[in-house]
Amino acid sequence: MLDNLNEEIVSFKETAIMQIANFGRKYQLESGNYIYPAWFGEGDTSTSNLINNKTIEALNQGKTFYTYQNGIPQLRLEISNYMNKVFKINTKPEHHSVVTGGMMGLRLICDLIISDGDEVIMVGPVWPNIRSSVLLRKGNIKEVALKLIDSEWKLDFEKLLDSITHKTKMVFVNSPGNPTGWVMSKKQQEILLNHVREMGCWLISDEVYHQIMFNENVSPSFLQLSKPSDRLIVINSASKSFNMTGWRIGWITHPEELGSHIAKLVQITTTGVPEFLQNGLISALQNYKILTKEVRQNLKKSRDIMFARLVNWKQVECSVPEAAFYAFFKVKGIEDSLEYAKKLIIDTNVGVAPGIAFGESGEGHLRICFAAQESFINEVMDRLEPALN
Numbered sequence: 001m002l003d004n005l006n007e008e009i010v011s012f013k014e015t016a017i018m019q020i021a022n023f024g025r026k027y028q029l030e031s032g033n034y035i036y037p038a039w040f041g042e043g044d045t046s047t048s049n050l051i052n053n054k055t056i057e058a059l060n061q062g063k064t065f066y067t068y069q070n071g072i073p074q075l076r077l078e079i080s081n082y083m084n085k086v087f088k089i090n091t092k093p094e095h096h097s098v099v100t101g102g103m104m105g106l107r108l109i110c111d112l113i114i115s116d117g118d119e120v121i122m123v124g125p126v127w128p129n130i131r132s133s134v135l136l137r138k139g140n141i142k143e144v145a146l147k148l149i150d151s152e153w154k155l156d157f158e159k160l161l162d163s164i165t166h167k168t169k170m171v172f173v174n175s176p177g178n179p180t181g182w183v184m185s186k187k188q189q190e191i192l193l194n195h196v197r198e199m200g201c202w203l204i205s206d207e208v209y210h211q212i213m214f215n216e217n218v219s220p221s222f223l224q225l226s227k228p229s230d231r232l233i234v235i236n237s238a239s240k241s242f243n244m245t246g247w248r249i250g251w252i253t254h255p256e257e258l259g260s261h262i263a264k265l266v267q268i269t270t271t272g273v274p275e276f277l278q279n280g281l282i283s284a285l286q287n288y289k290i291l292t293k294e295v296r297q298n299l300k301k302s303r304d305i306m307f308a309r310l311v312n313w314k315q316v317e318c319s320v321p322e323a324a325f326y327a328f329f330k331v332k333g334i335e336d337s338l339e340y341a342k343k344l345i346i347d348t349n350v351g352v353a354p355g356i357a358f359g360e361s362g363e364g365h366l367r368i369c370f371a372a373q374e375s376f377i378n379e380v381m382d383r384l385e386p387a388l389n
């Protein structure tokens with residue numbers, strides 16, 4: 001039967017995060033032991049009623065029809081108000097398109113830009129779905145890897161610049177980064193943007209964690225440096241800032257002339273984000289100050305609880321992240337992080353993401369999501385300590 005399907009899809013590998021989650025879920029069923037899930041990138045707090053109530057209201061008002069492909073005008077206006085306020089920029093509603101989560105934003109952009117064999121430069125280690133979206137379009141990925149030096153993730157910036165040439169089609173930067181929490185500085189953004197302008201390629205900046213910063217309000221955005229003529233697309237999401245992972249809603253900021261092409265791609269994929277969900281995002285953006293303050297405070301507390309212990313563990317080398325919500329650390333002596341993560345499930349009943357999921361440069365590392373209650377973090381750390389300390 002399988003030989004009669006699209007061979008590229010059949011042979012496409014699931015990510016190592018999915019592999020470990022499937023392994024953990026199966027093991028839980030078979031063994032009857034509860035497996036503590038810290039493999040995915042989401043918190044355990046459900047969405048605020050400030051958002052839910054507006055959505056329910058919209059449903060009750062009958063907002064249940066096909067909708068605008070780029071998003072309803074009220075939401076595009078609200079997004080542009082929000083972006084202009086938090087980044088002190090000057091965008092119009094036409095610069096933003098609503099998409100079915102940051103994930104769909106990434107897929108649509110890869111569809112729009114990449115053809116067979118196109119060169120894509122990425123800063124890694126990086127969230128696996130980004131890599132998969134490029135590979136599905138048969139892009140040719142070249143990674144410039146961050147290195148953990150003196151407990152800090154560092155980028156060989158010259159190497160990144162050198163790797164971007166006239167042959168490059170797309171440069172992909174995710175800052176604040178998943179899994180490392182690394183943040184590209186404003187100065188580096190400026191130099192990179194200038195270089196990309198010279199080379200004539202696209203710059204895709206995934207800024208879905210822009211609100212999850214522990215020292216500042218928001219992370220620096222390329223949009224603060226860009227001109228309308230720049231080939232710059234910024235991916236954003238409601239998932240992380242507003243505890244809305246299951247809603248599947250986000251937005252992309254793009255040159256105005258791309259709007260109609262994005263609309264075509266939305267039409268033949270999701271046909272648009274349900275209008276009642278878009279009303280929920282309007283409320284999230286209107287109340288962003290209260291909502292993100294709470295999210296950030298809770299995450300900072302969780303981070304501090306986890307890292308107070310992790311930094312002292314003998315087998316571990318880590319950097320305390322100033323952004324996002326992951327502990328991504330090197331474990332001495334491990335060569336196969338997927339096998340090691342499976343062993344941890346069996347030995348400790350904790351499910352963590354294997355570093356290899358984030359590319360070759362992630363091998364030898366593990367990722368734990370710390371967007372969780374104190375009791376969960378303590379339990380996970382108590383269980384992992386004998387193996388990692």
Ligand SMILES: Cc1ncc(COP(=O)(O)O)c(C=O)c1O
Binds near residue numbers: 101
């Ligand atoms: C770096 C990065 N980009 C994009 C996404 C996609 O977010 P969503 O599709 O939930 O909006 C994620 C989710 O984990 C992520 O970590």
